[in-house]
Amino acid sequence: MKKFFFPTLVILALVACTTQQLQETANLAKDAVNTGTKPASNPLTNDEVISGLRDALTVGTNNSSSFASKVDGFYKNPKLFIPFPPEAQKVKDWAIKLKMEAQLDKFVETLNRSAEEAAKDAAPVFVNAIKGMSIGDGFAILKGGDNAATQYLRDKTTVELRQKFTPVVQNAINKVELTKYWSPIINNYNKVPFVEKQNPDLTAYVTDKAMEGLFKLISEEELKIRKDPVARVTDILKRVFGSITQ
Numbered sequence: 001m002k003k004f005f006f007p008t009l010v011i012l013a014l015v016a017c018t019t020q021q022l023q024e025t026a027n028l029a030k031d032a033v034n035t036g037t038k039p040a041s042n043p044l045t046n047d048e049v050i051s052g053l054r055d056a057l058t059v060g061t062n063n064s065s066s067f068a069s070k071v072d073g074f075y076k077n078p079k080l081f082i083p084f085p086p087e088a089q090k091v092k093d094w095a096i097k098l099k100m101e102a103q104l105d106k107f108v109e110t111l112n113r114s115a116e117e118a119a120k121d122a123a124p125v126f127v128n129a130i131k132g133m134s135i136g137d138g139f140a141i142l143k144g145g146d147n148a149a150t151q152y153l154r155d156k157t158t159v160e161l162r163q164k165f166t167p168v169v170q171n172a173i174n175k176v177e178l179t180k181y182w183s184p185i186i187n188n189y190n191k192v193p194f195v196e197k198q199n200p201d202l203t204a205y206v207t208d209k210a211m212e213g214l215f216k217l218i219s220e221e222e223l224k225i226r227k228d229p230v231a232r233v234t235d236i237l238k239r240v241f242g243s244i245t246q
Helices: 002-035 046-068 086-097 101-119 122-132 138-142 148-176 178-190 202-227 235-242
Strands: none
Touching (some): 046 101, 046 122, 046 202, 046 235, 101 148, 101 202, 122 202, 148 202, 178 202
């Protein structure tokens, strides 16, 4: 009886051990599917991380441009709304005294419409900058803050982006006829005796504000990709950003 009992215990122990190993393997496979990553035996490379970061910024840029270019994407969005140029506050105060609120309101609306119009053509400008952006240590950005990739893009490409985005904004300003609403206000103000003449560069102002708004939206899109697996719409995004949520 004892001879039979001992081998039985050994067999049961082996079965239990094998079952546990199988369960652990199954759990690892399930985790890999859920996170979109591969097992640790196939670790991420820096090139993969860089590719994933560029993918994230490209997806973020396309989504942001699409959102911002809609009617009221800037004008009725408190996060993106472009106010009357602060350097021309004296002009605004003078116009209010003359009961020109309607003209001021129309100008500010058109100011925002020009940014919305420019956003329609923003994506290619931003995506080209993303493709040409040099990234050394992709892991440092990947493991950085929630908007680390967006901030890196801003730091590395703002000067180039402003140069290339300015003509896009100028075309948008011409299309919505922004100067038609601005000229009567500024011309009348500059005719007032003894006032300091004002003439803010509207193209530069809209360019900076439009870029600022787009960067803000891209940052929000990056956060989605980092936190929400559903937002990882490509295989490389699943693999790269899935690795930091394990």
